[in-house]
Amino acid sequence: MTTFTMRRLDDMHCHFRTGALLEEVLPWTVRYAGRAIAMPNTRPRAILTADDVVWYRDQILRVRDAMPVQYPFEPLMTIEIRDSTTPQMVMDAYRVGAVAGKVYPLGVTTNSDEGLRDFFSTQIQETFRAMRGIGMLLLMHGELDKPRTLVTKREHVFLPVLCRLVDMFPDLRMVLEHISTKEAVELVWEFGPNVAATITAHHLYLTLNDVIGDGIRPHNGCMPMPKDFSDRDALIEAAMSGNPKFFLGSDSAPHPREKKECARGACGDYTAPHLPELLATKFEEHGKLNRLDGFGSRFGAEFYGLPLNEGKITLTQETWCIPEQCGMVVPFRAGLPLRWQLV
Numbered sequence: 637m638t639t640f641t642m643r644r645l646d647d648m649h650c651h652f653r654t655g656a657l658l659e660e661v662l663p664w665t666v667r668y669a670g671r672a673i674a675m676p677n678t679r680p681r682a683i684l685t686a687d688d689v690v691w692y693r694d695q696i697l698r699v700r701d702a703m704p705v706q707y708p709f710e711p712l713m714t715i716e717i718r719d720s721t722t723p724q725m726v727m728d729a730y731r732v733g734a735v736a737g738k739v740y741p742l743g744v745t746t747n748s749d750e751g752l753r754d755f756f757s758t759q760i761q762e763t764f765r766a767m768r769g770i771g772m773l774l775l776m777h778g779e780l781d782k783p784r785t786l787v788t789k790r791e792h793v794f795l796p797v798l799c800r801l802v803d804m805f806p807d808l809r810m811v812l813e814h815i816s817t818k819e820a821v822e823l824v825w826e827f828g829p830n831v832a833a834t835i836t837a838h839h840l841y842l843t844l845n846d847v848i849g850d851g852i853r854p855h856n857g858c859m860p861m862p863k864d865f866s867d868r869d870a871l872i873e874a875a876m877s878g879n880p881k882f883f884l885g886s887d888s889a890p891h892p893r894e895k896k897e898c899a900r901g902a903c904g905d906y907t908a909p910h911l912p913e914l915l916a917t918k919f920e921e922h923g924k925l926n927r928l929d930g931f932g933s934r935f936g937a938e939f940y941g942l943p944l945n946e947g948k949i950t951l952t953q954e955t956w957c958i959p960e961q962c963g964m965v966v967p968f969r970a971g972l973p974l975r976w977q978l979v
């Protein structure tokens with residue numbers, strides 16, 4: 637039987653939620669990842685301060701430690717950066733272990749109702765400066781919700797903001813999260829070494845046709861919306877290029893089935909249950925399985941300044957079908973085949 641062994645993944649963008657959903661979704665990631673960035677847009681309690689970071693890490697570790705089998709997994713903590721976030725809040729969060737601050741521009745995705753309104757206010761500039769000073773990363777949901785702007789153009793209209801920030805903060809490490817356009821790939825490629833991008837597994841699979849082109853497919857719907865074929869091609873090329881500026885951030889975003897299959901379905905694709913398999917299948921399809929370790933397990937760690945994971949995972953080449961449901965949530969590509977399976 638053909639097998640493939642690689643370092644444990646670093647998932648540099650993951651939604652673990654809280655409560656019962658946290659207990660359900662976290663163990664998937666723990667099985668194969670050495671680390672994962674825990675996104676801070678949780679509800680009812682958002683992660684905004686040092687106290688929130690400590691509280692949320694405790695919740696995550698409690699679920700990890702209750703698993704019947706123990707794996708070497710550490711959550712990487714973040715805080716949400718809002719208009720009211722001060723340099724002191726950033727420094728306090730850093731002191732208790734937060735490695736990054738995440739910006740959600742107002743209104744662009746799940747739980748961004750209190751997102752950042754102004755990237756260039758005096759206070760937020762000071763906050764970014766403080767982050768640069770202590771070596772905390774700035775993670776950006778790179779979309780803007782502007783009047784008369786289609787949802788598919790939101791990333792395009794955000795890119796000038798990114799350009800201005802890169803000009804103003806040449807030493808601040810920034811990550812443009814879950815990029816979805818050829819334009820974003822090209823821009824990140826050109827910037828200096830302080831700017832990187834995460835790419836999700838689902839954006840390597842989807843175009844907008846998979847969301848609205850053959851019935852409305854709520855389980856493919858996510859932000860940023862998948863786009864054109866040329867955009868997907870560019871993402872595949874970047875992810876498999878071996879360029880260390882592009883690394884894995886799954887943006888696995890579970891919502892219970894009824895929150896997706898309704899009149900106003902939530903956005904987010906749930907890839908956590910089968911992330912290594914989804915990646916291995918896609919990389920192999922393009923003859924680039926040898927690039928998966930860099931994309932999934934090395935470049936993210938290097939950009940964050942972390943040692944590489946020592947543990948390994950093994951996949952076997954075996955065709956099987958993704959289950960129709962995992963707990964309360966319908967996984968990405970439910971019912972469809974994968975060519976690899978995690979041992």
Ligand SMILES: [Zn+2]
Binds near residue numbers: 649651675889
């Ligand atoms: Zn996300």
